Amino acid sequence: MRRNRSSLISDLGFLGFLLLMFICIVFIAGSPDQYLQNIIILNIAFLLALVTYFTTVTAGLTLNLAFIFLYGFFVVYQTVTQGGTVGVDTYFWLIMTPLLTVVIWIFTSGVRELQAENERLEKKTSSLAAVDENTDLRNSISFQKDASLFTGISTRYEIPLTLLVIKVKYWSEIRRLIPEEQLSEAIYDVSQLSQSSIRTNDALYLLDKEDATWGLLLFTDSEGAKIVIERIKYKLQQLNDTGFSGKYKVNLGLKIGAVQYDPAAVENPFDFIVQAKKQLEYDV
Template sequence: MRRNRSGLVSDVAFLLFLVLIYISIVFIAGNPDQYLQNIMILNAAFLLAMVTYFTNVTAGLVLNLVFIFSYGFFILYQTVSQGETIGVNTYFWLLMTPLMTVATWLFTFTNRQLQLENERLRKHSVSMAAVDQNTDLRNIVSFQKDASLFTGISIRYQIPLTLLVVKVKYWNEIRRLIPEEQLSEAIYDVSQLSKSSIRTNDALYLLDKEDATWGLMLFTDREGAKIVIERIKVKLDELNDSRLTGKYKVSLGLKIGAVEYHPETIESPLDFIVKAKKQLEYDV
C-alpha cells in the first residue's frame, strides 16, 4: 500500500511539473513585450529545479529565497528608477518558481523512497531464499529448517552428528585485492571443494556469503570430522596451485571449527552455529 501511494505521489508530482511548464509557456507566449525577461526567469526556474533534483528541497528553497530577493530587488529598482508599476508578470514568477521546485522535490523524494523500498525488498527476498543462486547451496534459512531433522535422526538412531564451520581467512582484506567476479569464483570454488569432500548423506550450506562462511553437517563424530577437514585442506592446496596459472592473485586460507551435537548442550540450530564458530578461534 505504501509503495502504491508513493508511486501515485510521484506520478502526480511529475504531472504537476508538466502542467507548470505548460502554464509558463502559455504565459510567456501571451507577453511578447517581455519575452526575453520571461525566458531568462524560466531558465532560472529550471536551474533551481535541477539543483533540487540533485540535492534536496532545503537547498532548492534556499536558492528560491535568494531568487525571490534578487528578483524583488530588480523589480524595486525598475519601479524607482524607471517608474514602472508592479504587474502580473512579477507575481506570476514569484509564485511559479517555488512551485516548480516543490514539484521537483516531490518527484525525486518519492522516487528515492521507491528505490529504497525496492532495495529493502530485494535484500529481504535474498535473505528469505532457501538456495543461493550462484552456488546452488542451501543457506542459513535452510540450515535452521534442516537442523531439527538432522538432530532428530542423530538422537533417534544414536548416530553422531558434527557441524563444521568453514571460513575464508582475511576475507575482508581479500575483497579489496581481487575484483568482484573473482570473489564469486572463489566462493564457488571453495563451495565445490567442500561439496566434493563430504558424503552424499551429509549436507553443505552457505551460511554467510558476505563473510565467506560455510556449514557442513556431517553424520560422524569429531574424529571422522578431522578426516573431512584434511580432505578440504588438501583440495584447497590444489586450488591455490591454480594461482600459478593466474586464476587468483592471492592464496586462500581456511579456518575450520567443529562441534559434535549433544542435545544437553546445544539448544537450537543457531546455538549449534555459534558453538562451531567459537572453535574457529582455535584454528590459526
C-alpha cells in the same frame, strides 16, 4: 498500500510539473516583447527545481526566497530608474518559481519513497531466500530448518552428527587484493571444493557470504570429521599448486572447526554454529 500511495504522490507531482510547464510556455508565447527576460527567469526556475530534486525542499525554498528578494529588488530598480510599472509577468514569476519547486519536491518525495520501499522488499526477499543466487548453495535460513531435522534424526536413531564450520583465512585482507568481480568466483570455487569432499547425504551451507564462511553437516563422529577436514585441506593444497593461487594472486587457506552434536550441550542451530566457530581458534 504504502507503495500505491507513494506512486500516487509521484504521479501527481509529475502531472503538476507538466501542467505548470504548459502554463509557462503559454505565458511566454503571449509576451513576445519580454521573451528574453522570461526565458532567463524560466531557466532560473528550472535550476532551483533541480537543486530541490537533488537536495531537499528546504534548500530549494531557501534559494527561492533569495530569488524572490533579488528579483523584487531588480523590479523596484527598473521601476525607479526607468519609470516603469510592475507588470503581470512580475507577479507570475514570483508565484510560478516556488510552485515549480514545490511540485518537484512532491515528485521527488514520491520517487524516494518508492526507492526506499523497493530496497525494503529486496532485503526482505534476500532474507527469505533459502538458496544463494551465485553459488546455488543453501544459506543460513536453510541451515536453521535442516539442522532441526538432522539433529532429530541423530537423536532418534543414535547416529553421530558433526558440524564443520569452514572459513577462508585472512578473508578481510584477501577482499582488498581480489577484484570485486572475482570474489564471487572465489567463494564458488571453495564451495565446489567442499562439496566434492563430502558424501551425497551430507549437506553444505553458505552461512556468511561476506565473511566467506561455510557449514557442513556430516552424519559422522569427530574422527570421521577429521578425515573430511584433511581431505578438504589436501584438495585446496592441490588447487593452489595447480594454478588456483595464480588465478586469484594469493594462496587461499582454510580454517576449519568441528563439533559433534550433543543434545545436552546444543540448544538450537545457532548454538551449534557458535560452538563450531569456537573450534576455529584451534586451527591455525
